[in-house]
């Protein structure tokens with residue numbers, strides 16, 4: 140297994156970074172399909188990949204296994220997501236120790252969301268109320284760690300179009316600032332389809348004194364059902380008329396729909412690159428074709 144990569148250095152040297160997000164598959168067959176995708180996308184020389192963590196820790200083992208397998212079978216630095224909802228401090232520490240021992244380079248530190256089906260969920264049982272507390276805990280862990288590795292890099296989430304729990308956008312920026320002050324190395328944003336939202340968010344961050352890299356979360360839309368699911372999951376994300384017009388033109392032809400979604404994302408990425416974006420992070424949903432098409436068209440990758 141490769142040694143740990145310093146993610147802050149990677150982000151400083153490889154601007155714009157290109158990276159991919161995967162989720163842990165549920166079956167052996169899905170896992171093999173994912174590794175075919177990973178080997179295809181590897182040709183683009185991504186700076187890193189990240190692996191999601193199921194709500195409330197539901198994919199704890201699968202996230203861990205996928206991160207380790209990526210690091211064993213490729214040379215790509217793999218970054219696990221970690222949420223603090225539904226975990227005790229001891230559990231978080233045990234997870235971090237496992238990652239440190241395996242040489243994992245960084246963690247995306249998140250709050251997570253309370254389990255949707257459990258309306259009585261008591262947040263007092265969580266290790267930490269907010270992601271900023273998890274960032275502080277990881278930095279304390281880094282200072283005290285006794286393995287050869289120096290410690291994890293830390294990423295945090297940012298929301299160009301706002302996080303639904305905080306309607307006051309000035310306060311929301313203060314909360315983001317707290318995560319950065321606690322020791323975050325980079326921000327990865329929620330997906331967005333309006334570049335204005337991202338560029339304005341980036342400006343607002345800089346005005347608030349946040350100067351760490353801000354990586355843009357890009358989701359190429361490939362199916363109508365996927366888009367509808369995403370509108371539910373990424374509450375508050377704006378679907379601009381221009382995007383909807385392009386998708387409507389595809390009518391009910393799935394191939395034309397995927398092409399229209401990829402074309403929109405290509406134009407979006409081209410504009411972000413011309414605006415000097417720090418990095419493009421593709422939400423792949425474990426499929427590689429749209430991302431590969433966009434990356435090839437824009438000559439992305441190292």
Ligand SMILES: Cc1cc2nc3c(=O)[nH]c(=O)nc-3n(C[C@H](O)[C@H](O)[C@H](O)COP(=O)(O)OP(=O)(O)OC[C@H]3O[C@@H](n4cnc5c(N)ncnc54)[C@H](O)[C@@H]3O)c2cc1C
Pocket residue numbers: 190191192193194195220221222248249250251252268269270271295296297302303304305310311314315318327328329330356
């Ligand atoms: C790039 C990315 C990857 C993600 N990956 C996953 C994943 O793998 N698994 C998963 O379950 N979820 C994931 N999520 C979703 C995320 O967990 C949720 O959106 C969650 O609601 C917010 O997480 P956060 O880390 O931004 O929380 P926080 O930064 O803690 O913020 C949550 C809310 O609390 C507010 N807040 C923060 N601090 C305070 C304070 N001191 N006082 C009052 N309010 C405060 C914020 O303004 C915000 O509204 C991801 C999101 C993004 C953008």
